[in-house]
Amino acid sequence: MIWYNDLNDGIILSTRIRLARNIDKTPFPSRLKDKTKVREMLSDSILKSNSTLSKDFTLYELSKLSQSEKTAMTEEHLISPQMINDNEGAVLVNKDKTMSIMLMEEDHIRLQIIKGGYALDEAYDLADKVDDVMEESLTYAFDEKFGYLTACPTNAGTGMRASVMMHLPALVMTGNISRVLQSFSGMGIAVRGMYGEGTNADGALYQISNSITLGLSEQEIIEKLKVVVNKISDMEKQAREMLMNNRKDDFTDKLMRSYGILKYAVKITSQEAKTMLSEVMLAQNMGIIECNGKMTPLELMIKSAPSVIGGKDNLSPDERDKKRAELIRENL
Amino acid sequence: MIWYNDLNDGIILSTRIRLARNIDKTPFPSRLKDKTKVREMLSDSILKSNSTLSKDFTLYELSKLSQSEKTAMTEEHLISPQMINDNEGAVLVNKDKTMSIMLMEEDHIRLQIIKGGYALDEAYDLADKVDDVMEESLTYAFDEKFGYLTACPTNAGTGMRASVMMHLPALVMTGNISRVLQSFSGMGIAVRGMYGEGTNADGALYQISNSITLGLSEQEIIEKLKVVVNKISDMEKQAREMLMNNRKDDFTDKLMRSYGILKYAVKITSQEAKTMLSEVMLAQNMGIIECNGKMTPLELMIKSAPSVIGGKDNLSPDERDKKRAELIRENL
Numbered sequence: 001m002i003w004y005n006d007l008n009d010g011i012i013l014s015t016r017i018r019l020a021r022n023i024d025k026t027p028f029p030s031r032l033k034d035k036t037k038v039r040e041m042l043s044d045s046i047l048k049s050n051s052t053l054s055k056d057f058t059l060y061e062l063s064k065l066s067q068s069e070k071t072a073m074t075e076e077h078l079i080s081p082q083m084i085n086d087n088e089g090a091v092l093v094n095k096d097k098t099m100s101i102m103l104m105e106e107d108h109i110r111l112q113i114i115k116g117g118y119a120l121d122e123a124y125d126l127a128d129k130v131d132d133v134m135e136e137s138l139t140y141a142f143d144e145k146f147g148y149l150t151a152c153p154t155n156a157g158t159g160m161r162a163s164v165m166m167h168l169p170a171l172v173m174t175g176n177i178s179r180v181l182q183s184f185s186g187m188g189i190a191v192r193g194m195y196g197e198g199t200n201a202d203g204a205l206y207q208i209s210n211s212i213t214l215g216l217s218e219q220e221i222i223e224k225l226k227v228v229v230n231k232i233s234d235m236e237k238q239a240r241e242m243l244m245n246n247r248k249d250d251f252t253d254k255l256m257r258s259y260g261i262l263k264y265a266v267k268i269t270s271q272e273a274k275t276m277l278s279e280v281m282l283a284q285n286m287g288i289i290e291c292n293g294k295m296t297p298l299e300l301m302i303k304s305a306p307s308v309i310g311g312k313d314n315l316s317p318d319e320r321d322k323k324r325a326e327l328i329r330e331n332l
Numbered sequence: 333m334i335w336y337n338d339l340n341d342g343i344i345l346s347t348r349i350r351l352a353r354n355i356d357k358t359p360f361p362s363r364l365k366d367k368t369k370v371r372e373m374l375s376d377s378i379l380k381s382n383s384t385l386s387k388d389f390t391l392y393e394l395s396k397l398s399q400s401e402k403t404a405m406t407e408e409h410l411i412s413p414q415m416i417n418d419n420e421g422a423v424l425v426n427k428d429k430t431m432s433i434m435l436m437e438e439d440h441i442r443l444q445i446i447k448g449g450y451a452l453d454e455a456y457d458l459a460d461k462v463d464d465v466m467e468e469s470l471t472y473a474f475d476e477k478f479g480y481l482t483a484c485p486t487n488a489g490t491g492m493r494a495s496v497m498m499h500l501p502a503l504v505m506t507g508n509i510s511r512v513l514q515s516f517s518g519m520g521i522a523v524r525g526m527y528g529e530g531t532n533a534d535g536a537l538y539q540i541s542n543s544i545t546l547g548l549s550e551q552e553i554i555e556k557l558k559v560v561v562n563k564i565s566d567m568e569k570q571a572r573e574m575l576m577n578n579r580k581d582d583f584t585d586k587l588m589r590s591y592g593i594l595k596y597a598v599k600i601t602s603q604e605a606k607t608m609l610s611e612v613m614l615a616q617n618m619g620i621i622e623c624n625g626k627m628t629p630l631e632l633m634i635k636s637a638p639s640v641i642g643g644k645d646n647l648s649p650d651e652r653d654k655k656r657a658e659l660i661r662e663n664l
Contacts, residue, residue: 249654253598260596266585322581 010285011233012118013165013205013298016077017127020150020159021109024139028151029104035088042103045134046092053133056094057101063087075302077114080105099130106151107159109134118229120162120222127160128218147214157214162222164229165194167298169204169282170239171232173251180235181206188212189228203274203301208232240286255283262328267321270306273328277301280332295331304328342617343565344450345497345537345630348409349459352482352491353441356471360483361436367420374435377466378424385465388426389433395419407634409446412437431462438483439491441466450561452494452554459492460550479546489546494554496561497526499630501536501614502571503564505583512567513538520544521560535606535633540564572618587615594660599653602638605660609633612664627663636660 022028026038043059062070062083073079078100079091089104102110111130113123141149148159155161171177181191194205208229210221243251258276262268268276281297283289291297302308304324309315315323354360358370375391394402394415405411410432411423421436434442443462445455473481480491487493503509513523526537540561542553575583590608594600600608613629615621623629634640636656641647647655 249599249650253657256596256598257593260592260594261589262592264588264592264595266588267581318581325585 009117009233010281011167011236012229013167014117015115015119015123016161016163016165017113017120017123018161018163019109019111019127019131020107020148020155020161021111021131021134021138022141022149022151023108024141026108026141029089029106029108030151032104035104038108039088039090039103042101042109042134042138043090043092045137046101046130049133049136051133053094053130057092057099058094059090059092061090071308075305075308077112080110082106099126101130101134107155118164120164120226124160124162124218124222155213157212158216158218158221160213160218160221161209162225163207163209164225166206166208166229166232166236167204167278167281167285168206168232168236169278170243171236172204173243173254174239176235176239177204180232184208184228184232187224187228188216189225202271203278205278205301240282244286252283252288255279255288259283259289259332262332264329265325267318268325268328269321270304270309270324273304273324274301277304277328291332293330293332297332300328300331341449341565342613343499343568344561345448345499347445347447347449347451347455348493348495348497349445349452349455350493350495351441351443351459351463352439352480352487352493353443353463353466353470354473354481354483355440356473358440358473361421361438361440362483364436367436370440371420371422371435374433374441374466374470375422375424377469378433378462381465381468383465385426385462389424389431390426391422391424393422403640407637407640409444412442414438431458433462433466439487450496452496452558456492456494456550456554487545489544490548490550490553492545492550492553493541494557495539495541496557498538498540498561498564498568499536499610499613499617500538500564500568501610502575503568504536505575505586506571508567508571509536512564516560516564519556519560520548521557534603535610537610537633572614576618584615584620587611587620591615591621591664594664596661597657599650600657600660601653602636602641602656605636605656606633609636609660623664625662625664629664632660632663 023038026032029035032038046057047054047059067084070079070084073091074081074084076097078093078097079102083089083091083102083105086105089102091103092101093099098113098115100112102112111127113127115123143149147157150156150159168177171180184191188211190209190211192207194203194207208225210225213221216224258279262273262276262280277297277300280289280291284291284297295303304327306320309320309324309327355370358364361367364370378389379386379391399416402411402416405423406413406416408429410425410429411434415421415423415434415437418437421434423435424433425431430445430447432444434444443459445459447455475481479489482488482491500509503512516523520543522541522543524539526535526539540557542557548556590611594605594608594612609629609632612621612623616623616629627635636659638652641652641656641659
């Protein structure tokens with residue numbers, strides 16, 4: 001199932017594990033002249049392996065994809081936004097889109113597992129398994145002291161970035177979000193808004209990830225991340241209860257009005273849409289609203305981003321606002 | 333049909349003709365000791381007449397009505413708000429509620445015809461006919477120079493107040509309402525907001541009426557009022573066209589959002605409800621929205637006034653806001 005349709009508790013929306021790997025004695029992609037040969041070797045490590053994985057993956061060469069196909073893959077977090085303008089890279093994607101292996105992005109290999117809900121151990125085990133399959137036929141650049149070598153030194157060591165996307169609307173509404181997120185700074189944990197920076201994330205979506213990849217084992221990184229995620233999740237739950245117990249009418253009124261506006265608006269900006277869809281998602285999680293539309297609020301949030309809405313048609317901001325409102329009206 | 337369900341073009345919502353009459357050689361109600369005898373004589377002039385009207389009317393003595401029955405009659409404009417606390421007066425109302433005859437209000441007789449839409453001549457003819465029936469058995473206080481004598485001198489002369497309720501949301505939105513209404517000052521025409529004073533009427537509802545009752549015939553008063561009403565109506569139509577032609581997206585977006593909010597809000601203030609219901613009424617008139625609810629937006633506007641919503645239950649402002657939102661959600 002695509003990650004954004006499998007949301008679990010509505011607070012911890014999705015889990016990602018990303019491993020960066022490079023081939024021994026081979027320049028990093030930015031300095032590699034003939035990428036084709038290396039890229040084929042990398043894709044063969046999956047597609048020609050004896051593992052059952054070989055049949056699960058399909059190879060997409062970016063030069064053969066249209067702009068809108070690449071945009072769609074970015075939406076689903078299967079390729080990085082940088083790869084939209086890349087004509088030399090490729091990506092391996094499995095059938096249910098939980099695994100993607102970008103080839104010739106910043107590193108030779110960027111293996112990513114993405115799952116709906118809270119699944120750090122499961123995602124890491126899967127990443128480790130795929131990594132093992134690839135390593136059967138490849139020799140990674142590895143240093144006893146620095147671990148896996150990567151194009152950017154901040155990724156060296158485990159080469160792993162573990163991250164969890166959290167929906168924290170109640171902490172935003174109560175004004176506690178800054179305090180909560182600041183309290184985890186300096187712990188080797190980074191918090192980024194999925195849309196917008198830092199604590200002003202539109203849609204109240206936050207990526208919580210490890211910022212240190214060196215000096216800790218993969219398991220240690222994951223355990224540390226879990227402690228922080230659990231803590232933030234508890235705080236969000238408390239904030240939701242507080243709003244429901246102490247400010248029920250104002251709180252539910254706000255959520256219901258957002259739902260009403262989204263169902264009838266003729267035009268809507270990206271920021272307004274994200275904020276209101278976040279409120280509807282919250283209302284749905286809390287059983288205040290039942291959404292029976294064709295798309296979940298989160299899917300609509302992803303698909304109503306300016307780049308996605310206006311991408312291929314080169315629409316004006318005003319036209320985008322109308323198209324966005326229409327998309328939401330018809331699918332919420 | 334009750335006037336607020338028969339709206340015609342959505343600009344001229346309803347028409348009222350009111351005649352003030354008093355009995356010759358009898359003190360005005362405020363100075364009259366024994367009102368019962370006079371009141372019976374007045375009601376007999378209808379109920380015991382040979383006219384077919386006698387069977388159409390029912391007499392309600394205010395002392396025998398409950399507070400909520402009287403509030404309901406005020407909503408429907410069958411009695412004046414002052415009569416809610418009156419235990420000596422009475423009112424005659426016909427079956428379809430287009431006619432009411434208040435007895436022992438400010439004057440002995442306040443005969444009112446109220447019709448949906450634009451119907452000044454029709455309403456006046458009917459008032460004249462009822463007036464004739466009453467005069468068959470009554471002798472009115474009449475002076476050759478001052479015409480019909482009334483408790484308040486401003487009503488002397490014809491004793492007639494002709495008024496039209498207009499819905500002017502587009503003139504409010506374009507900011508032209510003040511200019512339009514000011515242009516008719518000094519012409520013997522008064523403009524009042526149905527809710528709120530002057531040009532800041534909530535719900536964009538305005539009563540246009542004659543302010544002079546002396547020195548002109550009934551027909552002259554009505555013709556003069558028609559000229560003004562037609563002029564304002566044309567201006568409102570032009571403003572609607574302008575909004576639709578030049579600012580269609582912003583305009584329809586505003587109306588549709590109001591509709592969405594009214595359909596989902598958990599609490600809503602009286603002022604917000606009136607403004608939004610006015611916008612929905614406009615959208616309905618212009619064919620932008622089809623309202624299929626149990627009540628028209630105008631009926632909801634009338635029934636969501638604070639006095640009506642909170643009247644008999646003595647609700648707090650917060651409770652009224654919730655009850656109002658519920659009424660609108662369920663009936664729009």
